[in-house]
Amino acid sequence: MKKPIQDLYPENLAHCYGCGKNNTQGHQLKTYLEGEETISRFTPDLKYTAIPGSVYGGLIASLLDCHGTASAAAFACVAEGISLEQAQIPVRCVTGNLNVNFKAMTPQGKELVIMGKLKHIEGRKITVEMTLSADNVVCATGEILAIKLRE
Numbered sequence: 001m002k003k004p005i006q007d008l009y010p011e012n013l014a015h016c017y018g019c020g021k022n023n024t025q026g027h028q029l030k031t032y033l034e035g036e037e038t039i040s041r042f043t044p045d046l047k048y049t050a051i052p053g054s055v056y057g058g059l060i061a062s063l064l065d066c067h068g069t070a071s072a073a074a075f076a077c078v079a080e081g082i083s084l085e086q087a088q089i090p091v092r093c094v095t096g097n098l099n100v101n102f103k104a105m106t107p108q109g110k111e112l113v114i115m116g117k118l119k120h121i122e123g124r125k126i127t128v129e130m131t132l133s134a135d136n137v138v139c140a141t142g143e144i145l146a147i148k149l150r151e
């Protein structure tokens with residue numbers, strides 16, 4: 001079965017609060033490359049409330065952040081001919097810049113679907129466009145500039 005991108009990060013770089021598999025207190029977001037796009041799914045619990053019934057924007061930014069860095073790592077691997085069908089990838093990205101547009105209230109109690117696609121790669125800079133949807137309605141869009149860490 002295909003592994004999530006976050007499970008391919010080197011062990012010592014897998015403690016991120018949003019997506020590190022080695023952070024037992026974190027969100028442990030999982031992102032998959034499907035064709036030319038990336039996808040993550042996450043259902044927030046009620047502690048992430050903005051006003052009753054809606055999801056806190058900080059969590060949405062956090063999901064877009066970690067979806068974005070994982071997507072950037074996957075797109076960089078594809079561009080460099082590095083297989084994702086292995087135990088580990090030698091690529092890890094961090095966030096340089098993250099923009100979030102909150103388009104509509106994000107409802108509680110729904111699975112959120114985050115999608116990403118590559119905008120461009122220039123050297124170690126990878127730009128990814130993202131949407132976050134609930135029930136097929138786009139509630140937020142985002143764009144991340146992720147920087148590939150030096151080896």
Ligand SMILES: CCCCCCCC/C=C\CCCCCCCC(=O)SCCNC(=O)CCNC(=O)[C@H](O)C(C)(C)COP(=O)(O)OP(=O)(O)OC[C@H]1O[C@@H](n2cnc3c(N)ncnc32)[C@H](O)[C@@H]1OP(=O)(O)O
Nearest residue numbers: 013016065066069093094095096097123124125145147150
């Ligand atoms: C998390 C700490 C990161 C430190 C790394 C330690 C080891 C990694 C450990 C664990 C990884 C897991 C982390 C989880 C990730 C989850 C997502 C997050 O929440 S990330 C947290 C928030 N983000 C930061 O804290 C980044 C802080 N910034 C930096 O550490 C550096 O600025 C870094 C690594 C991003 C780049 O530093 P350079 O020395 O490697 O490279 P230069 O030459 O400065 O930048 C490369 C290119 O990127 C542009 N660039 C860099 N930062 C930019 C920015 N903020 N906006 C626009 N462009 C930027 C530069 O202008 C340059 O462009 P040109 O090649 O000249 O065209």
